Amino acid sequence: MRCAPTAGAALVLCAATAGLLRAQAGAAPPPPEPPRFASWDEMNVLAHGLLQLGRGLHEHVERTRGQLGALERRLAACGAACQTSETTGVPSAHPQRPGAAPAAAAGGEVAPEILRDLQTQLKVQNGRIHQLFLKVAQQQRHLEKQHLRIQHLQNKIALLAPTHLDNGVIQPATKKRLPKMAQPSGLAPNATSLHKLPKDCQELFEDGQRQSGLFQIQPQGSPPFLVNCEMTSEGGWTVIQRRQDGSVDFNQPWEAYKAGFGDPQGEFWLGLEKIHSITGDRGGRLAVQLQDRDGNAKSLKFPVHLGGEDTAYSLQLTAPVASELGVSVATSNGLSLPFSTWDQDHDLRGDLNCAKSLSGGWWFGTCGHSNLNGQYFHSMPHQRQQRKKGMFWKGWRGRYYPLQATTMLIQATEDKEAS
Known part of the structure; x- marks a missing residue:
């Protein structure tokens, strides 16, 4: 066997x-070595x-x-x-070899x-x-x-461990990391100034600054932060959004849109809290610059008032602009549009989450009027349902036309000017 x-x-x-195991148990202890802890x-x-x-x-x-x-x-x-077989005398089918033991x-x-x-x-x-x-x-x-x-x-x-200050929002060290505004190398022209920082780009313009670029500002009640100032014949404007090449993912949650993300020298979103601190209770004017895939451009300007987080950063609008953006009925705050993201739905549709159905965060009315923070397409999608998830402004090129580039700017004004 x-x-x-x-x-x-x-x-x-x-x-x-x-x-x-026995050899290890009986072996002499090895010479001491520096302790190494396995992960x-x-x-x-x-x-x-x-x-x-x-x-x-x-x-x-x-x-x-x-x-x-x-x-x-x-x-x-x-x-x-x-x-x-032996008891009955029946011979075995295999004869035994001589000297072999019985089977x-x-x-x-x-x-x-x-x-x-x-x-x-x-x-x-x-x-x-x-x-x-x-x-x-x-x-x-x-x-x-x-x-x-x-x-x-x-x-x-x-x-x-001490908490760290990130874009004006105190976050615990163990909190999940969200996309944040990249800090460009080099200092802003006024970063080392010993004088009081301007509260916005308009104040820089009033102080004689005529060159556009990155500057440090400090609105009232806010820590200093870096902004893009665009100086024009109408004064200083603060760039709050730029889309140009799809290098930044704009499909972000509420906290990211609140704090801001992206690269101020490329694609970025300044942050709802920063935008609110610039305008405050003064109101302002919003400029929207659009570009299609053929190089055509469109510029829109209209007065706005941006509420704080307690209003979901609602845009209070005049009647013509509210109609264009999808507000047909006045809410408790007047003609206003709250900001929505896929994880905080504040749009005017009761049966649909516009940010989740489309893409990005925006002041959605009924999902179909505008979304400049939608998905960036390098080429025109073939499917109509896919195209509506892109960056669009229905009043110019239609809901199913994804734009090539957009820029949004804001300028704080006195209440009487914004009304």
Whole structure:
């Protein structure tokens, strides 16, 4: 009787493992080395590997024991048949060689005894493997507990760490990172000025600045921040949005639109809180510059008043502009449009989330009038349903025409001028 090669391999592997453990237990302690702590990922991989090894050995032993049981039953049946053949005098189908042991004795006594010995050894090895499997599982539970303790300590450390000021909004160090405004290299022309910073680009213009560019401003009650000032014959305008090449993803949540994101020297959104701090209670004028895919341009200007976060940064509009942007019925705040994002739905549609259905954050009326923060398309999509998710201004090129570039600017004015 020959044991299957797989069973022999399992016995050799188990014997080698036991010998290695005994050798490690009896070996002299190695010289002290600098402590090296394994990472959680390394320990987790090791624990899972040992568990898989234990399961594989356990399944292999069980399968081998079943095969040996089947062989024992077959040999026992053969031995009984041989004994019956000798008793009845029926000759065996295979003549015995001279000096060979009787088949009944070989099949009924020797082979079952050898099989029983093998099964006993397999049971012992299986028990050892099972114990090893339990120890590995216990160690993995200990590792998981240690990992939870480490996470708990890390959270405590994060709470003790000082918070950082990010774009005028205090955020805990452990808060999920949102896209934020990139800081260009180099200082703004007035960054090192010892004088009081201007409250907006218009004040810069009134102080004699005629060159457009990046400047530091500080509206009343707000920390300083960097803005793009565009100086024109009508005064200083603050650029609050620019789309030109699709380099920035504008499909952002509420907090990102509130704080601002992108690159002020490329595509960006200034931030609702910053825009509100510029206009304050004074109101202002909003300029919208549009460009189609043939190079044609359109410029719109209209008076607006932007509310604070308690109004969802609502735009209060005059009747003609409100009609063009999709406000047909006055709300409690008059003719106004609140700002909406996919995670904060404030649009005027009760049955649909415009920001989620289209893309980006915007002052949505009924979803179909304008959206300059929609998806940027480098080429014209073929499907009509896809095109409506782009940047569009229905009053100029229609809802299903994705624009090539847009710029939005704001200029704070006195209330009497904005009305």
